Amino acid sequence: MEFLNLVLVAPIVDMIEYPSFFIEVVFGGLMSGVMYSLVALGFVLIFKASGVFNFSQGVFALFAALTLVGLMTGTVPFTLNKSLPELPAWVAIILTFIVMIGLAIAVERIVLRPLVNQDHIIMFMSTIGLAFVLEGLGDTIWGSEVKALDVGIPTGNFLIGEIQIQIFDLWAAGIAAFLVVVLAVFFQYTRTGRALRAVADDHQAALSVGIPLKNIWIIVWSVAGLVALVAGIMWGSKSGVQFSLSLIALKALPVLILGGFTSVPGAIVGGLIIGVGEKVAEVYWGPLVDGAIENWFAYVLALVFLLFRPQGLFGDKIIERV
Amino acid sequence: MLYRESGQFKTSYSADQAIFPIRQDNWAMVVFLLVAFIAVPYFGTEYFFQAIMIPVLIFALAATGLNILTGYCGQLSLGTGGFMAVGAVACYKLTTGFPEMNFVLVLLLSGIITAGVGLLFGIPSLRIKGFYLAVATLAAQFFLSWLFNKVAWFQNYTPSGTITMPPREVFGIAVTGANADAMDRYLFCLVFVLILAMAAKNLVRGPIGRSWMAIRDMDIAAELIGFRPFQTKLMAFSVSSFYVGVAGAMALSLWLGSVETAEAFDINVSFQVLFMIIIGGLGSMMGSFVGAAFIILMPIVLTNVMVGSLGMQAVTAKHFEFMFFGGLIIFFLIVEPHGIARLWQIAKEKLRIWPFPH
Numbered sequence: 001m002e003f004l005n006l007v008l009v010a011p012i013v014d015m016i017e018y019p020s021f022f023i024e025v026v027f028g029g030l031m032s033g034v035m036y037s038l039v040a041l042g043f044v045l046i047f048k049a050s051g052v053f054n055f056s057q058g059v060f061a062l063f064a065a066l067t068l069v070g071l072m073t074g075t076v077p078f079t080l081n082k083s084l085p086e087l088p089a090w091v092a093i094i095l096t097f098i099v100m101i102g103l104a105i106a107v108e109r110i111v112l113r114p115l116v117n118q119d120h121i122i123m124f125m126s127t128i129g130l131a132f133v134l135e136g137l138g139d140t141i142w143g144s145e146v147k148a149l150d151v152g153i154p155t156g157n158f159l160i161g162e163i164q165i166q167i168f169d170l171w172a173a174g175i176a177a178f179l180v181v182v183l184a185v186f187f188q189y190t191r192t193g194r195a196l197r198a199v200a201d202d203h204q205a206a207l208s209v210g211i212p213l214k215n216i217w218i219i220v221w222s223v224a225g226l227v228a229l230v231a232g233i234m235w236g237s238k239s240g241v242q243f244s245l246s247l248i249a250l251k252a253l254p255v256l257i258l259g260g261f262t263s264v265p266g267a268i269v270g271g272l273i274i275g276v277g278e279k280v281a282e283v284y285w286g287p288l289v290d291g292a293i294e295n296w297f298a299y300v301l302a303l304v305f306l307l308f309r310p311q312g313l314f315g316d317k318i319i320e321r322v
Numbered sequence: 323m324l325y326r327e328s329g330q331f332k333t334s335y336s337a338d339q340a341i342f343p344i345r346q347d348n349w350a351m352v353v354f355l356l357v358a359f360i361a362v363p364y365f366g367t368e369y370f371f372q373a374i375m376i377p378v379l380i381f382a383l384a385a386t387g388l389n390i391l392t393g394y395c396g397q398l399s400l401g402t403g404g405f406m407a408v409g410a411v412a413c414y415k416l417t418t419g420f421p422e423m424n425f426v427l428v429l430l431l432s433g434i435i436t437a438g439v440g441l442l443f444g445i446p447s448l449r450i451k452g453f454y455l456a457v458a459t460l461a462a463q464f465f466l467s468w469l470f471n472k473v474a475w476f477q478n479y480t481p482s483g484t485i486t487m488p489p490r491e492v493f494g495i496a497v498t499g500a501n502a503d504a505m506d507r508y509l510f511c512l513v514f515v516l517i518l519a520m521a522a523k524n525l526v527r528g529p530i531g532r533s534w535m536a537i538r539d540m541d542i543a544a545e546l547i548g549f550r551p552f553q554t555k556l557m558a559f560s561v562s563s564f565y566v567g568v569a570g571a572m573a574l575s576l577w578l579g580s581v582e583t584a585e586a587f588d589i590n591v592s593f594q595v596l597f598m599i600i601i602g603g604l605g606s607m608m609g610s611f612v613g614a615a616f617i618i619l620m621p622i623v624l625t626n627v628m629v630g631s632l633g634m635q636a637v638t639a640k641h642f643e644f645m646f647f648g649g650l651i652i653f654f655l656i657v658e659p660h661g662i663a664r665l666w667q668i669a670k671e672k673l674r675i676w677p678f679p680h
Contacts, residue, residue, distance in 0.1 A: 053453050110652075111652055111656075114656040115655065115656060115659075118655075118659050119659070120452070120453070121392075121398060121600070121604075122600075122655055122659045124453070125596070125597070125600045125651065125655055126651070126652050126655045126656075128593060128597075128648075128651070129647075129648040129649070129650075129651030129652040129655065130648060130652065131648065132644050132645070132647050132648025132649075132651070133644070133645050133648035133649050133652070134648075135644050135648075136641045136642060136643070136644030136645030136646075136647075136648065137641075137645055139641040139644070140638065140641045140642065140645070144637070144641065250460070250589065253457045253460060254457065254460075254461075256457065257453075257454050257457045257458070261453065261454075289472065292468060292472065293468070295464050295467075295468050296461060296464035296465040296468050299457070299458070299460050299461035299464055299465070300461050300465060302457065302458070302461070303446060303458045303461045306446065306449070306450045306454055306458060307446055307449055307450070310449045310450050310451070310454060311454075312454070320542050321542075322540065322542050322543045322546060
């Protein structure tokens, strides 16, 4: 009874007694959820368009953030020598985006094209290899120490009632929402967007009506690069640009399976659910088992969820035929 | 010329079904065993055993385990590190709890305990497939490392949180602990791994292995012709976990001696073992061994070449190693997605008809 009370009743009572604290926890969860969604979004875009499960998305974010910091501080590549002119944030961001496009082209030429039509697992492994290459490359070019990143997003906090809100988090949420809207418009109303959706729907049908598949792949990987850049900026400003940034890819995986591999709204909603779920679990149930359950809670949540809906929340229904 | 099977007639079914039906393969195997049992111990040094041979053998066993699950039964798993941790912890708890217990028995029991845990995490595989399953197995990885890190019982309440293998003997020869000779540990590993690999080889070419492959190739079709997917998948999960668990127990007792579970068997180990079977060859027993040797040896060779010969800084060399490692993996996948085992097979086919092209 004692145990059941601790597990089932006490946390709920806590939540009801101190609603403002509960709201703060939920709010914090939503914010980290936004961050997860950003990374998961990059996964979904690539998976939809090329069927590749891109494990290197997290390293993409790290690489983008490293490049951005390098450009902003005027580091000469490969030397760690800070003698180039320091660039303003917006110029550096544009330049980094160009670098990411170059990277997308290189990935398409060197990795994807020779592997066309291979098994999914082979593609998946090749993106893990790609993650290793990019990690080594980024560290070789820009150095591996922790770097601060400040692109001028305001920080500080204010109070609404008793609830403390970080201004940075609001900005992050705003930028993420803006990005999603831009992507949605791009996919829905432009020629390229239509082509992208056609490819996502059926590769062969798209090819047969004359959509150039390899250009589409370059575009998709560039868009994923842009998403990675935004994610890299957000995470980098929050916790510094460092190796652990690439590990957020692992955190995005349960978000993906919760939302479904093929659904953009799924990535967003999944991210929010995972973010809130793990924060609430950590704060209210974590102390019962000595804490740090954040590391695995998301996975177990996703696992339990999958038992009931194997294709995720918004994923395409899996139809299997012999 | 050298590799020709003409004139080798099979007069019984058992001869026809032998693991190495061609005489030359048998000789190659004998030479290989002679090298492994006599030449290597004769010429090997402490460093050679500790840094190369023992890890290669242990990871070959883990790769065999994962190959059973992924290569033969088609269930992608990223939880190998977690299951190795289960094996290591089980071995530690058993041998400290029952100091009189025979060390071989301890290893086997740790494998069986891991098989039980694997069975538990295999249950979702009936409904979850493909990449969804791969991510689901990450739950095992993170949950298990957290569990062994947080619950002090698993570390016998040592303040440092590390588990250290006490000295144990097999047939009067010390094989674990600080005083065990590297060569003895190597030979013990070799015998143990060879026996288990032999068992695995016979398992995968028998009816159980055929049912796994049927499930791998298309689970619905396999179900329709009468294989039971649930039992078959769970069987694969538990057998695979048994091998991985024994490998984990051996890694603790025979190789590392003392580990911090959450760090020694982290997610990178899972990826490493996955690399081994992909590079070596999915669904090939030989592939597990070749892949393990390749993945263990490559970083050592790279570091030696870059730091030793080219005189690079150790940190820069580490970054270059990452790049080379990733690049080589991509290169291998592009050149031969079916792994080194497949290259070997092609070479054998070519040798058979040499010097004629067809």
